[in-house]
Amino acid sequence: MNPWLLASIALAFCLIPCGIATFRGSPMDRLLGLEMGGVIVSMFFITFSEALGNPNFYDLALASALMAFGGGLVFARFLERWL
Amino acid sequence: MLRGSVSLIIGFLFLLDLWMMFASSPRLSELYVGFVIAALGVLGSCLIRGSGLAAFRPRPRWVALAFLEPWYILVGTYRLAASLIRALLHRSSLARFRAIPFDTGGDDPESSTRRTLTIAYLTIPPDSVVVGIDRHLNELLLHEIQPSPLPRIARELGAQE
Amino acid sequence: MTAISILLGFCVAVCVICGLALALFRDFYVRLHYLAPVTTIAFVPLLIAVVIREGAGQAAMKSILVFAALLLINAVLTHATARADRVRKLGHWTADPNEQIPGSSVPRS
Numbered sequence: 562m563n564p565w566l567l568a569s570i571a572l573a574f575c576l577i578p579c580g581i582a583t584f585r586g587s588p589m590d591r592l593l594g595l596e597m598g599g600v601i602v603s604m605f606f607i608t609f610s611e612a613l614g615n616p617n618f619y620d621l622a623l624a625s626a627l628m629a630f631g632g633g634l635v636f637a638r639f640l641e642r643w644l
Numbered sequence: 645m646l647r648g649s650v651s652l653i654i655g656f657l658f659l660l661d662l663w664m665m666f667a668s669s670p671r672l673s674e675l676y677v678g679f680v681i682a683a684l685g686v687l688g689s690c691l692i693r694g695s696g697l698a699a700f701r702p703r704p705r706w707v708a709l710a711f712l713e714p715w716y717i718l719v720g721t722y723r724l725a726a727s728l729i730r731a732l733l734h735r736s737s738l739a740r741f742r743a744i745p746f747d748t749g750g751d752d753p754e755s756s757t758r759r760t761l762t763i764a765y766l767t768i769p770p771d772s773v774v775v776g777i778d779r780h781l782n783e784l785l786l787h788e789i790q791p792s793p794l795p796r797i798a799r800e801l802g803a804q805e
Numbered sequence: 806m807t808a809i810s811i812l813l814g815f816c817v818a819v820c821v822i823c824g825l826a827l828a829l830f831r832d833f834y835v836r837l838h839y840l841a842p843v844t845t846i847a848f849v850p851l852l853i854a855v856v857i858r859e860g861a862g863q864a865a866m867k868s869i870l871v872f873a874a875l876l877l878i879n880a881v882l883t884h885a886t887a888r889a890d891r892v893r894k895l896g897h898w899t900a901d902p903n904e905q906i907p908g909s910s911v912p913r914s
Contacts, residue, residue: 568813575817578824582836589890593836596882597827600843601820603871604851608813611858616668619867623666626871630878634885641889665870668863717845724838728826739835743900743909767880770841773834775887778899781910785900787834787887805908 565612572605588644592636599629652686659685699753706761709797713768716795720769727789738790741775746784747802748777762801809857812850819847833890837883844879848872 579601582594603626610618659682667674692698731737746762749755763774766786775785784803794805819842826839848871855868891898900909 564810564813571817575820575824578828581828622871626874633882637885637889641892665866721846741906743906764880767884773887776898789838
């Protein structure tokens with residue numbers, strides 16, 4: 562159990578309040594939970610990569626960050642205009 | 645034409661550099677793939693610029709303002725923490741919307757760049773979120789976590805207060 | 806190892822605080838502000854911890870890329886989300902005559 566693995570587990574638990582925010586409130590309130598969850602997942606991939614000593618997961622962190630951007634922006638635009 | 649060509653080459657090299665950082669491998673095959681990817685990126689950039697959708701022409705002085713961001717991030721975090729403590733002590737929130745007179749300029753690329761950079765520079769710190777820049781009223785609408793003085797970045801980019 | 810533990814602990818603490826603030830605060834715009842520290846204040850110690858452990862190599866380069874991407878992404882998303890919320894609630898994002906916004910030149914109704 563190294564500090565990176567502990568940090569990964571803690572960041573995974575940080576997704577719980579994001580999930581709570583995503584399951585409650587208006588659609589815009591839920592979007593906030595999704596956006597913060599996306600950022601925390603990127604950080605999780607970095608700490609998990611270090612915990613396992615496998616540098617390949619860094620690519621996942623970058624891809625996750627970019628996908629979170631695209632997804633969040635699409636939701637924001639749809640919620641603004643059509644939904 | 646020369647300026648456009650130079651910016652294309654710089655863009656190509658920048659994208660190629662990003663790819664090589666991403667690949668993190670000195671192999672020739674990665675360089676070849678990087679050439680193709682960077683060329684596709686530059687092609688996309690040319691298409692977007694040609695359509696006039698996203699004109700971006702920053703002045704070096706505006707880009708240099710980014711070096712002030714770390715300080716504003718620290719100050720913004722302090723204000724956010726103060727607001728959090730206020731909430732924990734059950735005191736009323738000081739968060740508010742605020743309108744700031746702003747020289748919005750016109751449809752030219754430089755004015756568009758100035759507005760974009762203002763939104764980015766003022767939204768990155770945690771204590772303020774720019775909602776938008778109203779070109780009819782020449783106002784910048786932002787939400788701040790507590791009343792605070794106008795940052796120097798905003799004044800350099802056209803805020804008038 | 807101690808420095809890395811402290812840095813990671815700080816990173817996680819900021820994430821926990823921001824996550825709890827997101828779940829517990831009621832005002833939408835106040836919650837929106839808590840998105841920023843996760844990408845700025847929380848990520849920097851993580852980045853430093855990666856550099857301490859891995860040195861200036863592949864991992865550090867990719868972490869810097871992720872940090873730069875998240876910094877810009879967060880600003881754009883926060884701005885778009887704030888605007889979307891106002892448009893949903895008011896029909897427009899500009900200052901409303903019914904609001905008392907300091908500095909606004911919109912005449913109050």
